[in-house]
Amino acid sequence: MYQIIIQWIGVVLFLASTGVLANDKDSDGVVDTEDNCVSVANPNQLDTDHDGIGNDCDADDDGDGVVDINDPWPLAWQYNLDENNNHLPDSWEVKYQILSAEDASEDYDNDGLNNLD
Ligand SMILES: [Ca+2]
Ligand SMILES: [Ca+2]
Ligand SMILES: [Ca+2]
Numbered sequence: 001m002y003q004i005i006i007q008w009i010g011v012v013l014f015l016a017s018t019g020v021l022a023n024d025k026d027s028d029g030v031v032d033t034e035d036n037c038v039s040v041a042n043p044n045q046l047d048t049d050h051d052g053i054g055n056d057c058d059a060d061d062d063g064d065g066v067v068d069i070n071d072p073w074p075l076a077w078q079y080n081l082d083e084n085n086n087h088l089p090d091s092w093e094v095k096y097q098i099l100s101a102e103d104a105s106e107d108y109d110n111d112g113l114n115n116l117d
């Protein structure tokens with residue numbers, strides 16, 4: 001009787017060590033307990049903002065408070081607004097005093113040079 005129990009324990013330990021008993025719902029090779037996105041196969045486990053939620057399950061990949069669908073730069077927390085849709089981040093435009101591509105030819109500080117100079 002003891003021999004059977006010991007053999008059975010041996011089989012369980014063997015299966016556990018091979019991962020056969022481990023749960024991996026999305027079959028991405030990462031067991032559920034360690035998977036940062038249990039329902040989506042994401043073997044690379046990419047988690048840009050390191051909040052423990054993988055990008056494939058994270059509504060806000062860069063954690064800047066702007067959800068991906070509304071974030072022109074979903075993987076860069078520094079940039080999230082582009083009010084004039086000129087593909088330049090607003091914060092960058094303020095920093096360099098360029099409010100649109102057209103504004104580059106203006107001379108806001110009247111130094112005789114355009115805003116890029
Ligand atoms: Ca998994
Ligand atoms: Ca996964
Ligand atoms: Ca995340």
Ligand SMILES: [Ca+2]
Pocket residue numbers: 060061062063064065066067068071073074080
């Ligand atoms: Ca975001």
